[in-house]
């Protein structure tokens with residue numbers, strides 16, 4: 001083999017080995033995927049290999065439920081974990097990516113060869129993957145089979161069998177990029193970007209690729225934000241000259257909306273690295289905010305605000321279309337822990353609302369304990385707040401998302417092409 005041939009083949013293996021590391025870390029715990037992207041081997045790859053590693057890992061996570069069921073049908077007993085990961089890697093490429101079947105099998109077998117623990121399973125890996133590629137591709141008909149059992153059971157309990165299946169079916173679709181215009185009245189942006197205008201003013205891109213190269217990016221005329229994620233800040237109705245506080249602001253899509261609406265904004269978050277991204281986007285868009293690095297529950301600033309947004313840390317199960325790792329890295333116990341954090345942050349947020357002011361609480365979670373349950377418990381603890389019902393379609397939310405209780409429960413299948421799952425509610429502090 002010449003050196004010319006050896007180079008790219010070695011890189012192909014490096015990208016695939018990194019894809020395994022990304023996936024293993026994503027399955028291990030919440031946030032594991034992001035952590036693995038910051039370290040070796042992924043961080044040492046060149047741009048092309050990083051893109052390939054990321055794409056393989058995302059495809060694998062998006063299709064994991066279906067892949068595992070197909071592998072189980074071919075295996076008499078579960079192989080060691082490292083072998084299972086290699087089989088998943090090969091299957092993701094052979095079944096769901098443009099990788100030719102022979103290359104998917106060959107690179108996986110060569111990866112198995114490199115490790116003493118997986119070397120004895122080369123023959124098995126080769127046989128199973130070849131078998132899979134010869135099977136007719138019938139599609140993944142049963143949406144329930146695409147998710148961890150415990151999570152599907154939760155969604156069925158919360159929304160009923162039919163809705164749960166429609167939510168789950170969204171995982172197979174790779175979502176389009178949505179953007180929020182800085183100026184909601186920017187009349188030419190949609191045409192310049194060849195994008196579709198959605199209710200509420202978000203734009204849905206038809207093209208994919210490097211967002212920084214799209215028209216208007218460098219001039220700061222828009223930022224990337226899922227169409228559902230853009231709804232809660234609109235519900236706050238922060239007007240020109242009003243004071244607003246975003247208590248969990250980074251990386252900043254909602255803070256940018258509040259600043260663009262003309263509010264005098266304090267954007268607080270406890271994560272300095274995440275706030276760095278907000279600073280960069282503020283600079284790009286020419287918008288301004290006072291930035292505070294602090295724990296929202298311990299922030300001792302005496303000010304109160306006309307409008308307060310709490311986009312609390314949550315399980316993020318509503319974002320599974322863009323972040324399929326949340327399905328597999330989240331454990332049932334995480335949800336109870338996060339609900340405790342949300343309840344403390346809601347109490348802290350309440351103290352920052354001026355008499356007559358508004359509080360919008362939202363989470364990108366599909367779990368009732370993080371949404372409906374939080375509001376009910378909050379209202380029982382805080383007689384000084386009353387609900388301010390959200391009208392159907394308000395803020396660009398799907399009409400079906402408005403619930404009789406006055407809050408919004410946005411489900412990922414409620415708009416064509418999908419959107420993130422969100423819960424949002426608006427409360428008013430009664431005048432003293």
Ligand SMILES: C[S@@+](CC[C@H](N)C(=O)[O-])C[C@H]1O[C@@H](n2cnc3c(N)ncnc32)[C@H](O)[C@@H]1O
Pocket residue numbers: 247248249250251252253254255268269270271274294295296297311312313314
């Ligand atoms: C759902 S994200 C916020 C997304 C943001 N609102 C946006 O639109 O881009 C939750 C944020 O809460 C922050 N956070 C978690 N616990 C916090 C605390 N105790 N005080 C302040 N920020 C916190 C996290 O750093 C994270 O950036």
